Amino acid sequence: MTELPTLDHPPADVETDDCLPSYSYLYSPSLLSGRVAFITGGGSGIGFRIAEIFMRHGCDTVIVSRNLQRLSQAAEKLQVATGRRCLPLQGDVRQPESLIAAVDETLRTFSRVDILVNNAAGNFLCPASALSFNAFKTVIDIDTGGTFNASKIVFEKFFQNHGGVIVNISATLSYKGQILQVHAGSAKAAIDAMTKHLAVEWGPSRVRVNCLAPGPISGTEGIRRLAAPDVASVLSSSIPLQRMGNKTEIAHGALFLASPLASYMTGTTLVMDGGSWLTSPNQLAASMELWASKTKETK
Numbered sequence: 621m622t623e624l625p626t627l628d629h630p631p632a633d634v635e636t637d638d639c640l641p642s643y644s645y646l647y648s649p650s651l652l653s654g655r656v657a658f659i660t661g662g663g664s665g666i667g668f669r670i671a672e673i674f675m676r677h678g679c680d681t682v683i684v685s686r687n688l689q690r691l692s693q694a695a696e697k698l699q700v701a702t703g704r705r706c707l708p709l710q711g712d713v714r715q716p717e718s719l720i721a722a723v724d725e726t727l728r729t730f731s732r733v734d735i736l737v738n739n740a741a742g743n744f745l746c747p748a749s750a751l752s753f754n755a756f757k758t759v760i761d762i763d764t765g766g767t768f769n770a771s772k773i774v775f776e777k778f779f780q781n782h783g784g785v786i787v788n789i790s791a792t793l794s795y796k797g798q799i800l801q802v803h804a805g806s807a808k809a810a811i812d813a814m815t816k817h818l819a820v821e822w823g824p825s826r827v828r829v830n831c832l833a834p835g836p837i838s839g840t841e842g843i844r845r846l847a848a849p850d851v852a853s854v855l856s857s858s859i860p861l862q863r864m865g866n867k868t869e870i871a872h873g874a875l876f877l878a879s880p881l882a883s884y885m886t887g888t889t890l891v892m893d894g895g896s897w898l899t900s901p902n903q904l905a906a907s908m909e910l911w912a913s914k915t916k917e918t919k
């Protein structure tokens with residue numbers, strides 16, 4: 621029998637916000653040929669890798685967030701590594717006017733937009749009792765409000781008449797009421813619900829709307845903010861697949877949902893977490909200690 625890697629073997633990844641030094645294709649390199657994707661939060665972490673993997677499959681991208689300097693550096697790296705175009709645009713997903721300007725600029729530049737990835741988010745550890753009203757609202761506004769704002773604007777400006785695909789990024793936090801996460805867990809659960817509502821309303825306009833819920837993903841701001849330093853070893857024993865995921869794996873999930881491979885999928889949430897939420901304990905005492913130590917660090 622020929623020795624092959626097991627089918628849960630992760631693709632290569634790099635921990636930093638840099639492109640992969642090399643890439644082995646699993647799908648056709650022309651899977652998204654001629655397409656244009658608008659990716660919120662595409663200048664860092666998971667959003668950056670989604671942009672890279674889409675571009676490696678023939679797509680041009682627009683990456684949108686608040687920090688234009690970081691976006692411009694990211695766009696340069698992405699273009700050099702993939703040979704596709706990447707347009708960096710400043711925008712705050714809480715401010716519809718800034719997204720309207722970004723979508724207008726996208727259409728002026730590329731004359732089309734085929735894919736919207738709602739990836740921008742904000743998060744931190746905080747118990748509900750210590751969370752200010754404004755802190756709760758801020759995360760809801762970025763995650764849930766931002767997803768609605770971008771979806772509505774892209775729909776009205778292009779998808780309504782041409783069809784398109786929306787890939788929302790949520791999380792499994794609400795599935796078992798993750799401690800210290802009432803703000804993000806509520807915001808992401810609302811995104812799962814919004815995915816279904818918009819899939820139903822916009823299906824007749826040939827718009828597919830799906831969601832991807834990652835588990836703990838290495839080399840991300842999410843892990844740096846939410847997890848303990850020894851997270852990798854702790855999670856190895858509690859996750860069925862015995863490891864954290866990587867950004868390339870999540871990007872491959874987004875690529876699948878965005879592509880014609882998922883042509884009959886809409887209104888679903890694809891969980892990509894190695895089975896994590898099924899088995900990882902919701903550690904109340906340890907999480908409170910982690911929050912206290914992180915709070916002390918920032919004081």
Ligand SMILES: CC/C=C\C/C=C\C/C=C\C/C=C\C/C=C\C/C=C\C=C\C(=O)SCCNC(=O)CCNC(=O)[C@H](O)C(C)(C)COP(=O)(O)OP(=O)(O)OC[C@H]1O[C@@H](n2cnc3c(N)ncnc32)[C@H](O)[C@@H]1OP(=O)(O)O
Binds near residue numbers: 744798800804845
């Ligand atoms: C899930 C783990 C839970 C527990 C851990 C236990 C065990 C760990 C084991 C396993 C888990 C392992 C991994 C996690 C698995 C999955 C992760 C799931 C989801 C990840 C989701 C993510 O979104 S990650 C993305 C992270 N990236 C970012 O957040 C970048 C963007 N962020 C920001 O811009 C800011 O942080 C912001 C969100 C605060 C927004 O900035 P801005 O608009 O400038 O807002 P401010 O004016 O600064 O603040 C607004 C109000 O918010 C209050 N605030 C801000 N920071 C905090 C904080 N750290 N704690 C409490 N409150 C905060 C601020 O004070 C303002 O409120 P006021 O009342 O003062 O006005």
Ligand SMILES: NC(=O)C1=CN([C@@H]2O[C@H](COP(=O)(O)OP(=O)(O)OC[C@H]3O[C@@H](n4cnc5c(N)ncnc54)[C@H](OP(=O)(O)O)[C@@H]3O)[C@@H](O)[C@H]2O)C=CC1
Binds near residue numbers: 667712739837
């Ligand atoms: N990391 C993980 O393990 C997990 C992550 N996720 C989800 O994956 C996605 C990416 O997370 P991750 O890569 O870890 O984190 P990042 O912090 O790298 O990504 C978040 C991005 O959102 C942008 N952003 C934040 N606020 C706004 C805003 N108001 N307007 C526009 N853009 C904004 C940030 O850019 P800028 O600061 O320039 O605005 C940043 O690029 C998020 O949706 C997160 O919830 C879900 C589960 C697990």
